[in-house]
Amino acid sequence: MPQSPSQKALVPFVSVENMMRLVHSIGVETMLLELADVVEADFRRWEVFDKTPRVASHSNDGVIELMPTSDGEIYSFKYVNGHPSNMARGLQTVTALGLLAEVSTGYPALLTEMTLLTALRTAATSAMAARHLAPKGAKTMAMIGNGAQAEFQALAMKAVLGIEHVQLYDIDPNAMAKTEANLAGSGLRVTACPSSQAAIEGAQIITTCTADKQFATILTDNMVGAGVHINAIGGDCPGKTELHRDILLRAETFVEYPPQTRVEGEIQQMDPDYPITELWRVITGQAKGRRDDRQITLFDSVGFAIEDFSALRYIRDRINGTTFYQELDVIADPDEPRDLFGMLQRARV
Amino acid sequence: MPQSPSQKALVPFVSVENMMRLVHSIGVETMLLELADVVEADFRRWEVFDKTPRVASHSNDGVIELMPTSDGEIYSFKYVNGHPSNMARGLQTVTALGLLAEVSTGYPALLTEMTLLTALRTAATSAMAARHLAPKGAKTMAMIGNGAQAEFQALAMKAVLGIEHVQLYDIDPNAMAKTEANLAGSGLRVTACPSSQAAIEGAQIITTCTADKQFATILTDNMVGAGVHINAIGGDCPGKTELHRDILLRAETFVEYPPQTRVEGEIQQMDPDYPITELWRVITGQAKGRRDDRQITLFDSVGFAIEDFSALRYIRDRINGTTFYQELDVIADPDEPRDLFGMLQRARV
Numbered sequence: 001m002p003q004s005p006s007q008k009a010l011v012p013f014v015s016v017e018n019m020m021r022l023v024h025s026i027g028v029e030t031m032l033l034e035l036a037d038v039v040e041a042d043f044r045r046w047e048v049f050d051k052t053p054r055v056a057s058h059s060n061d062g063v064i065e066l067m068p069t070s071d072g073e074i075y076s077f078k079y080v081n082g083h084p085s086n087m088a089r090g091l092q093t094v095t096a097l098g099l100l101a102e103v104s105t106g107y108p109a110l111l112t113e114m115t116l117l118t119a120l121r122t123a124a125t126s127a128m129a130a131r132h133l134a135p136k137g138a139k140t141m142a143m144i145g146n147g148a149q150a151e152f153q154a155l156a157m158k159a160v161l162g163i164e165h166v167q168l169y170d171i172d173p174n175a176m177a178k179t180e181a182n183l184a185g186s187g188l189r190v191t192a193c194p195s196s197q198a199a200i201e202g203a204q205i206i207t208t209c210t211a212d213k214q215f216a217t218i219l220t221d222n223m224v225g226a227g228v229h230i231n232a233i234g235g236d237c238p239g240k241t242e243l244h245r246d247i248l249l250r251a252e253t254f255v256e257y258p259p260q261t262r263v264e265g266e267i268q269q270m271d272p273d274y275p276i277t278e279l280w281r282v283i284t285g286q287a288k289g290r291r292d293d294r295q296i297t298l299f300d301s302v303g304f305a306i307e308d309f310s311a312l313r314y315i316r317d318r319i320n321g322t323t324f325y326q327e328l329d330v331i332a333d334p335d336e337p338r339d340l341f342g343m344l345q346r347a348r349v
Numbered sequence: 350m351p352q353s354p355s356q357k358a359l360v361p362f363v364s365v366e367n368m369m370r371l372v373h374s375i376g377v378e379t380m381l382l383e384l385a386d387v388v389e390a391d392f393r394r395w396e397v398f399d400k401t402p403r404v405a406s407h408s409n410d411g412v413i414e415l416m417p418t419s420d421g422e423i424y425s426f427k428y429v430n431g432h433p434s435n436m437a438r439g440l441q442t443v444t445a446l447g448l449l450a451e452v453s454t455g456y457p458a459l460l461t462e463m464t465l466l467t468a469l470r471t472a473a474t475s476a477m478a479a480r481h482l483a484p485k486g487a488k489t490m491a492m493i494g495n496g497a498q499a500e501f502q503a504l505a506m507k508a509v510l511g512i513e514h515v516q517l518y519d520i521d522p523n524a525m526a527k528t529e530a531n532l533a534g535s536g537l538r539v540t541a542c543p544s545s546q547a548a549i550e551g552a553q554i555i556t557t558c559t560a561d562k563q564f565a566t567i568l569t570d571n572m573v574g575a576g577v578h579i580n581a582i583g584g585d586c587p588g589k590t591e592l593h594r595d596i597l598l599r600a601e602t603f604v605e606y607p608p609q610t611r612v613e614g615e616i617q618q619m620d621p622d623y624p625i626t627e628l629w630r631v632i633t634g635q636a637k638g639r640r641d642d643r644q645i646t647l648f649d650s651v652g653f654a655i656e657d658f659s660a661l662r663y664i665r666d667r668i669n670g671t672t673f674y675q676e677l678d679v680i681a682d683p684d685e686p687r688d689l690f691g692m693l694q695r696a697r698v
Contacts, residue, residue: 008440009365013677015677015678015679016358016678016679016680016681016682017678017696019681020692020693020696021696023693024696024697028693050406052404055401055404055415055417057399057417057419057424057452059419059421059452059453061452061453061454061455062454062455063455064417064419064424064450064452064455066404066415066417066426068404068406068413068415070406070408070413072408075406075413077415077428079426079448079450079457081450081454081455081456082455083453083454083455086454086455086686087686087687089454090684090686091357091454091456091682091686092680092681092682092683092686092689093686095455095456095457095680095681097448097457097460097679099428099446101413101428101430103406103408103410103413104408104410104432105410105411105430105432105435105438105440106410106411106412106413106430106431106432106435106444107430107440107444108428108444108446111446113678113679113680113681115680115681115689116681116689116693119689119690146687147687148686148687148688148689148690150690151690152689152690175687178685178687178688178691181691182688182690182691182694328362328364328677329364329365329366329462330364330365330446330462331365331441331444331462331464332365332368332441332444332462332464332465333365333440333441334441335439336527337435337436337439337440337441337442337497338436338495338496338497338524338527339497339527339531340441340464340465340468340497340501341468341497341499341500341501341531342527342530342531343369344369344372344377344465345531347366347369347370347373348369348373
C-alpha cells in the first residue's frame with residue numbers, strides 16, 4: 001500500500017492566492033520596506049555570493065531566463081519570462097516562479113509564485129538604490145510607463161523615501177487611469193500628465209518602466225535637469241533601452257552586476273569602458289554615491305539574481321507559522337535512499 | 350472578493366505520487382521503451398535545439414544544476430542536484446524538478462517532480478544509445494553500482510534491447526541484495542557477483558553507475574574484453590570519473606553534447622583533442638556507430654537537457670485526460686494584464 005510522503009518529500013509552495021494573502025497580512029508598504037532592507041543586507045555581503053549573468057533563451061516574441069545564485073548555504077533561482085507582446089493577448093508581460101534550496105543537500109526548501117514577488121522586489125530594489133542615490137528630501141517622482149510595475153514603484157518610493165507626489169505618464173491614457181485609480185487612497189498625491197516632459201517637471205526622482213523590446217527614447221537629454229535621480233528599469237535586455245545616450249554621458253551611472261548590465265542595461269549603448277559604479281560598493285562605503293545637488297545619478301537596473309534570493313529568503317521566513325502555503329509532494333524520498341525503484345514498486349496498487 | 354484563478358493562471362503539476370501512478374498505469378517497461386523513442390526522436394532533430402552546458406553551482410557537498418533547452422516552440426529546464434554525501438543522511442543523491450513552457454508566451458505549461466522521471470529518462474537514454482552501439486544480440490549486461498539507477502537501467506535494457514540476464518556488483522552487499530530483490534519477478538535472470546570482474550564476465554553491455562564525487566577506477570583496462578559496449582553514467586561532473594584512461598584509448602567514444610562532456614564526462618581525463626563522436630550524428634546516419642564485433646564502444650553519458658525536454662514533453666502528452674496531476678495557481682493573471690496591482694488590491698478581504 002502506498003504510504004504518505006515523508007516530511008523530507010514535502011516542499012512549501014506559495015501560490016498566487018497565498019502570496020496575495022501574505023502581502024495583505026503584512027501590508028504592502030511594510031513589505032516593500034522590509035524587502036528593501038533584506039535586499040540591502042544581501043548587497044552588503046555581495047562578495048560571498050556566486051554570481052553569474054542570467055541564462056537567457058531569446059525568441060522573436062520575448063525572452064525566458066533562469067537566474068541562479070548562492071551564498072554558500074542557500075541556493076536560489078528564478079524562472080522568469082519577458083514577452084512585451086503578451087499584453088495584447090491579455091497575458092502578463094512578466095511571469096515568474098522561484099525556488100530556494102539547501103546547498104548542503106540540494107533539497108528544495110521553498111517553491112513560490114514570483115510574478116507578484118518580482119514586482120515587489122523590483123520596486124523595493126529601486127527604492128533601496130534611491131535611498132543611497134536620490135537627492136535628500138525628494139518628495140516628487142515621475143513615473144513614466146504605467147504598466148504592471150507602476151503602483152509598486154510609487155508605493156516603494158513612498159514607504160522607503162517618503163515620496164508624497166507621483167506624476168504619471170503613459171502613451172496609453174487607460175494605463176495612466178488604471179494607475180491613478182489604484183493609487184487613490186494610498187496617501188500619495190497623484191497627477192496624470194499629458195507628456196513625459198510634464199511628468200518630469202519638478203520631480204527629483206524619474207522612474208522609467210516601459211516594455212517595448214526595442215531601442216526607444218523615453219527620455220532625451222534636454223528633458224533631464226541637474227540634480228535628479230533616474231531609476232531606469234524598463235531597459236533590461238539586449239536591444240531594449242529607454243534613455244538617450246547623451247543622458248548617460250552627463251550622469252553618474254550605478255549598476256547591479258556589470259557583466260549582465262553591460263549587455264542588457266541602458267549602458268549597452270555605450271563603449272565597453274563607459275565608467276560605472278557597482279551599487280554594492282556604495283552601500284558598503286567603498287564607493288561614493290551622490291556627490292552633490294547638481295549631479296544626475298542613474299540607477300541602470302536590469303534585475304539581478306541576488307534580489308530574488310533576498311525576496312525568497314524573506315518569504316521563507318515570513319510564511320513560517322502561517323497558513324499562507326501548501327506542502328507539495330515534490331521530492332521522491334524512499335526510506336532507503338538507494339531504493340527508489342522499491343518505492344515505485346510499493347506504490348503499485 | 351477574491352475570484353478563482355483563471356485557467357491561464359493554472360499550471361498542471363505532477364507530484365511524486367502522481368508520477369508513480371502514471372508509471373504504473375503505463376507500465377514501467379512500456380514507459381522506458383516509449384521514453385527511449387521520444388529521446389531518440391529529439392536526438393534526430395538535434396540541430397533545432399538551443400544548446401548550452403548546464404549551469405552548475407558546486408559546493409563541497411555536491412552540485413546544484415539548471416539544465417535549460419528549447420526547440421523554438423517549447424522551452425524546458427530541470428533543477429537537479431547531485432550530493433553523494435546525501436545517502437549517508439538518508440537522503441536521495443539526486444533529486445529534481447522540471448518545467449515546460451511555451452516559447453511564444455513564456456507561460457509555464459507543466460511543472461513536475463523529476464527525481465523518478467530523471468531515473469527513467471537516464472535509463473531510457475542509455476538503452477537508446479545501446480540500441481545503436483551495443484553488439485547485436487546482446488543478452489547479458491553487467492550492472493556495476495547498484496544505487497537508485499540500477500533497476501531502471503536493467504529494465505530499460507530489457508525493454509529496448511531484449512537483455513535477459515543481469516550480473517550485479519556493488520561494494521555494498523546490501524545494495525546488491527536490494528537490486529536483486531527488486532528485480533525478482535521482472536523476467537530478468539539476476540546474478541549477484543563477488544567482484545566487478547565476475548560481473549563483467551560474459552556481458553556484452555557493461556553499465557557503470559557509482560556515485561563517488563572523485564576520480565575512481567571502477568573498470569581497469571585488463572577487465573574489458575573486445576566487442577563490449579560500455580555505458581558509463583556515473584562519471585558526470587568535474588573530478589568524477591569511473592574508467593581507467595587506458596580503456597578510453599582502446600574504445601570508440603560517443604557523447605551527448607561535447608562542450609559539457611569534455612568537462613564532466615570520462616573524457617575529462619583525456620586531451621582536448623581526444624576523438625569523440627556525437628551520438629545524434631550516429632542516429633541521423635551522419636556518423637558510424639559500431640563498426641565491427643571486436644570494437645569497444647563507450648557511451649560517455651553525463652545527461653543532457655534535451656533528454657529532459659523529451660521526458661517532459663512525454664509526460665505532458667501522457668497526463669492529458671488523466672487524473673495524474675493537480676492544477677497549481679502559479680501565474681498571477683489579472684483580467685487586464687497591466688493591472689497586477691489591482692488584482693492584488695481586490696484580493697484584500
